[in-house]
Amino acid sequence: MRNTIRLMKIHAALYVMLIPVIIYFLVFVYYPLVRGVQLSFQADKLFGPKPYVGWDNYVTAWHDPEFWQVVRNTLIIGVGSLVAGFLPPIIIAVALNELLQITFKKFVQTVVYLPHLFSWVVIGGIWIYLLTPSGGLVNEIIKRLGGTSVGFLTDPTWARAVMILLPVWKGMGFAAIIYLASITSINPTLYEAARIDGANRFQQIYQITIPLLVPTMKVVLILDVLGLLRTFDQIYVMRNAVIQSKIDVLMVYVFDTGITNFKLGFASAVSVMVLVATLIITAITTVISRYEDQGG
Amino acid sequence: MAHISDTTPVSVGAGSLAHSRGATWRDRIFPFWNLVFLVILAATMIVPFLNVLAVSVSGPLASSRPGIHLWPEAFTFEGFRTVWVNVGLERAFVNSVIVTSIGTTLHVILASLAGYVLIQKDLPGKKLLVAFIIGTMAVPSELIMIPLYVVMKQLNLLNTLAALVISGLVSGFSILLMRNFFAGVPYDLAESARIDGASDFRIFTNIYLPLSKAGVATIALFELVGRWNQFLQVILFINDSSKYTLQVALQTLVTENMSTSGTSMVTPNVRMAGIIIAILPLIAIYPFMQKYFVQGISLGAVKE
Amino acid sequence: MTRNNPSSISDLINDAMRGKISRREVFRRGAALGISAAMLGPLAAMAQTPGASPAAESPESKAFFADQDALIKKIQGEPGKKLKMLSAVVGGKTPDEDKLWADEFKRLTGWELDLVHPTADYDQKLLAAFSSGEKYDLIYTNQDTVIRLQAQGGLNELTDKIKNSKILSNPTVIPPEERTKLIQIDDGKYFSAFQKFEGARMPTVRQDWIEKLGLEEPKTIDDFYNVMVAFRDKDPDGNGKADTYGLSMSGTYDIQPFMSGWGLIPGYKMVDGKRTIPYATEDAIPAYEWFAKLYKEKLLDPNFATNQTADMRNLFLHDRVGMVTYWDTWVGLFNNQRLAADPNTKFQAKGIPGAVGPDGKIVLNRGEPSVWTIPVMSGNVDTAFQFIEWWNTIPGIILGSLGIKDHDYTVSADGTYKLTKIGEEHGMDHGDPTPYNSNWHNPIGELPGIKPAQQISLKYGYLQQISPTWATDVQPILDEFGLKAMLGQMAAKDAITQMQSALKGKKAID
Structure with a gap:
């Protein structure tokens, strides 16, 4: 005990250093967390005190078909992107690794990485423009090839496909570079040995590179899973009246109900449910990856 | 790298030798198709941006016509002038620069201070602190947007640039990243400095920071990009268009019906010029970034 | 009569x-x-x-000018008063011009103005301002929002203030009928005052194209169809390319001029004591089918569903489309913009009435009244109300229309007003392009084509009856299924069925 106090005295300056950080986290993370839970049990009134209404907001959300529609949309778009986006970066990383011309390799690396840097306002703005039926690049190419233009952002099925594929397009360069970094750290003697054993390129990739990328895949997947329920910018920027009901995701729904329509309590109830779901998903992913680490 | 030993079944037996002829043929054809694949891939990235660039420097009339625009038509910078002056993107740009620079600087300072505290071996309460910090990482900011809005309101920070600087002032991710960088600095260095009577703060500024420049650069660049692209917080906290940041001004330009109806025509060249303005600063710092981003991800992903 | x-x-x-x-x-x-x-x-x-x-010369007019002078004197006699205002339309066209605008206000009145000017999501920002208790003195909004806020006790009552105001009660300033018809609440109470005159949205056609192609002004739905066909096929812009469309819109904004052809009115309609929405009844099926035909035949701009209003305006201004449906004031702004670019332009936009319905009537959407309100959190109710009075004086109108002196316009020694280059771009709109005040004569002159368009607004304009949750609950449903029918993604009949079940689910119709 005395030792602890002595240490604390020695490190007094360190504690002082931490004060702003602690205050920030308390005021802007933990307090809002508690406040959000509190709000979720309160009625929505524009003026004056808000009475407590128990589980009303949760019950309303639970029985709101729109809520379930956005849950469905979130899962379809989120899981869709997750699945569609899993292989491309690995393929790109392997392809880049096989490339011998350094300049071109650097160039491709740079280019595929770029979209990841840009905001969804930029990416959304570009693709809304590229996908318009008249004057948009994609449809102009389709027309030139003899097809008829497609309402990519007005046909709900197409729009969902676009919402699933755009994050893949935006993020695959970034993930590819993470994979590439792991590939370059693979011991070259492994390939040497394989070559001596007569393994061809494909066999080397399949039998050496891919298995060694598994830990990286886990990291990338975990990051993706954790982001699944948080999607906001992309949908908010790209939605329109026709497709809205088929692409609106949970966070957009929270923003619409809570901020646009000012039902703070209702929106908080939805947020709390999503938060609980996030925590469960996080716990599950962590457990699975730990288990695999030990098992593997 | 414990995996290497147990997950390397490089048992290419005699069977594969029989295919060695095919393998050589494949080995020759593979690089060609690989090249083709990468060229196409790069094209899917380049062509959209080329389209944007070409339209941004085309005339308003030319840019409004249907057809493929990969080359400027009626070349002019009018779109840039319109978006900068008439639409008023200039102010939004300045706001973004202010929020990004102040926000990033504070973020880096706070994250490194906290990261430094966390590497102290004998600090009482360290476990609690670590839990406190990691706990924040389980709460994505999107999920507390409603109460955050309420908190900003209570603090009278709504509709101020300060609210934007404050949101994301520091993050558990950056703190852990800095801690991981600092952990790479030999502890003995700090020990001997302490014995020589150096204060914690001096050890931090004179030993740790100079030896962790890469770490500082990593979180600074991460934060810079994140701040520049910040969107939800701006539409949450800002009412007045004079305080919009670039992303929100751009979004109003690209997807909203502007309520300031009398303004000049928002033709495609104007919109695309806005997009170019929004990405230019990122392209400018890009050369520094690639390296640090990978470093950051691999260090940040180290599990607690 | x-x-x-x-x-x-x-x-x-x-x-x-x-x-x-x-x-x-x-x-x-x-x-x-x-x-x-x-x-x-x-x-x-x-x-x-x-x-x-x-x-x-009328006594009311004389009284107005006398009262106006007295008011201005009073205001200038108490310099340094402060006002905080939230508005989507009042002020400059850019944040920088907002500052100039507030400075100009100070020059004219001696008062300080803190102008908060969101350019997007205005209703959300407005609710946020209320809930946060920010001390706004004046809030610009629409009358439907007034009803919502008043129901929650958020607004100061202005009935007596309006009655006692020499300026606002003067019939040459605000027509009393308009006030009772458009912004009265609960038997003679007022919680708002007009901010400007609101016109209607109407078909705006390229009159020069109509003349060039030897067409008649369309009246019936079939006329409209034929004119669009001519616009598409007869190369009205003479560039030798088939790159013109008949009609462009921004989503369903605004289909009413054509819905009128089937005798449909916007908003709610009470039928036998039940709330119905004509746009979502069987009667609307042929209308949506007609639009689907326009879309399929490329008479309607293929991008219409995702167009912003700016997109549709661009097409119109750039000879790509012969007809749009938009506000009456834009007839003048269109002509003005093309004239500013080329004084010899042949371009001529003209507002025309919508399609004649089976009963011979034409119904256009009149804009929801734009009003000033004074929220309860204002600590300056009297000052704020004085502002509303001042807004209706000639200097107030000049600031709200022409804009800022020596920035938007100049006045020469002999008193001649002239717009600057910037002023021309801004189209004499700084929040009050169309004042009610009949004592006001625009020294620049009206924008070309605007007057006849405004007469059409007054003749056929109809203010739709909507509920407080219309924008959040009803409009998205009408838009989603209406657009799907128009885009040919589903049969109009099915779209109506789905609209009705969705509206019933929201308890929006009986």
């Missing part, structure tokens, strides 16, 4: 045309119906009696 009490603008105009009533009478009655003198210009000229001088 009785002669002394014209029930509609059309009656008034007819009377004037036939010379039944004197010019002064036209002005008096016109003012009573909300038409400013400037709007009635050509008509008034037709009915002119020799020797009559401008409307300013």
Whole structure:
């Protein structure tokens, strides 16, 4: 005990250093967390005190078909992107690794990485423009090839496909570079040995590179899973009246109900449910990856 | 790298030798198709941006016509002038620069201070602190947007640039990243400095920071990009268009019906010029970034 | 109809045309119906009696000018008062111009103005301002929001203030009928005051194309269809390319001029004591089918569903489309923009009435009234109300229309007003392009084509009846299924069925 106090005295300056950080986290993370839970049990009134209404907001959300529609949309778009986006970066990383011309390799690396840097306002703005039926690049190419233009952002099925594929397009360069970094750290003697054993390129990739990328895949997947329920910018920027009901995701729904329509309590109830779901998903992913680490 | 030993079944037996002829043929054809694949891939990235660039420097009339625009038509910078002056993107740009620079600087300072505290071996309460910090990482900011809005309101920070600087002032991710960088600095260095009577703060500024420049650069660049692209917080906290940041001004330009109806025509060249303005600063710092981003991800992903 | 009490603008105009009533009478009655003198210009000229001088001679007008001078003196006598205002339309066109605008306000009144000017998601920002208790003194909004806020006790009542205001109670400033008809709440109470006159949205056609192709002004749905076909096929812009469309819109904004052809009205309609939405009834099926045909045949801009209004305006201004449906004031702004770019342009935009319905009627969407309100959190109710009065004086109107002196316009030594380059771009709109006040005569002159368009607004404009949750609950449903039908993604019949079940789910129809 005395030792602890002595240490604390020695490190007094360190504690002082931490004060702003602690205050920030308390005021802007933990307090809002508690406040959000509190709000979720309160009625929505524009003026004056808000009475407590128990589980009303949760019950309303639970029985709101729109809520379930956005849950469905979130899962379809989120899981869709997750699945569609899993292989491309690995393929790109392997392809880049096989490339011998350094300049071109650097160039491709740079280019595929770029979209990841840009905001969804930029990416959304570009693709809304590229996908318009008249004057948009994609449809102009389709027309030139003899097809008829497609309402990519007005046909709900197409729009969902676009919402699933755009994050893949935006993020695959970034993930590819993470994979590439792991590939370059693979011991070259492994390939040497394989070559001596007569393994061809494909066999080397399949039998050496891919298995060694598994830990990286886990990291990338975990990051993706954790982001699944948080999607906001992309949908908010790209939605329109026709497709809205088929692409609106949970966070957009929270923003619409809570901020646009000012039902703070209702929106908080939805947020709390999503938060609980996030925590469960996080716990599950962590457990699975730990288990695999030990098992593997 | 414990995996290497147990997950390397490089048992290419005699069977594969029989295919060695095919393998050589494949080995020759593979690089060609690989090249083709990468060229196409790069094209899917380049062509959209080329389209944007070409339209941004085309005339308003030319840019409004249907057809493929990969080359400027009626070349002019009018779109840039319109978006900068008439639409008023200039102010939004300045706001973004202010929020990004102040926000990033504070973020880096706070994250490194906290990261430094966390590497102290004998600090009482360290476990609690670590839990406190990691706990924040389980709460994505999107999920507390409603109460955050309420908190900003209570603090009278709504509709101020300060609210934007404050949101994301520091993050558990950056703190852990800095801690991981600092952990790479030999502890003995700090020990001997302490014995020589150096204060914690001096050890931090004179030993740790100079030896962790890469770490500082990593979180600074991460934060810079994140701040520049910040969107939800701006539409949450800002009412007045004079305080919009670039992303929100751009979004109003690209997807909203502007309520300031009398303004000049928002033709495609104007919109695309806005997009170019929004990405230019990122392209400018890009050369520094690639390296640090990978470093950051691999260090940040180290599990607690 | 009785002669002394014209029930509609059309009656008034007819009377004037036939010379039944004197010019002064036209002005008096016109003012009573909300038409400013400037709007009635050509008509008034037709009915002119020799020797009559401008409307300013009426006792009400004289009283207005005297009251205005007194008010301005009073305001300038108390410099340094502060006002905080939230507005989507009032002020400059850019954040920098907002500052200049506030400075100009200070120059004119001696008061400080803190202008908060969101350019997107205005309703959300407005609710946020209320809930946060920010001390706004004046809030610009629409009357439907007023009803919502008043129901929650958020607004100061202005009934007595309006009654006692010499300026606002003057019939030449605000026509009393307009006030009772459009912004009265609960038997004679007022919680808002007009911010400007709101027109209607109407088909705006390329009159020069119509003439060039030898077409008639379309009246029935079939006429409209034929005109669009000609716009598409007969190369009206003469560039030798088939790159023109008949019609462009921004989503379903605004389909009413055509819905009118099937006798449909926007908003709610009570049928046998039940709330119905005509756009979501069987009667609307042929209308959606008609739009689907336009879309399929490329008469309608293929991008219409995702267009922003700016996109549709661009197409119109750039000779890509022959017709759009938009606000009456934009007829003038379109002409103005092309004239500013090329004084010799042949371009001529013209507002025309919508399609004639089976009963011979035409119904256009009139804009929800734009109003000023004073929220309960304002600590300066009297000052804020004085601002509203000032807004209706000539200097107030100049600031709200022409804009900022020596920035948007200049005044020469002999008192001639001239717009600057910037002022021309801004189209004389700084929040109040169309004031009610009939004592106001725009020294620059009206924008070309705007007057006849405004007469169409008054003649056919109809204010839709909507509920407080219309924007959040009803409009998205009408848009989603309406657009799907128009895009040919589903049969119009199915779209209506789905609309109805969705609306019932929201308890929006009975």
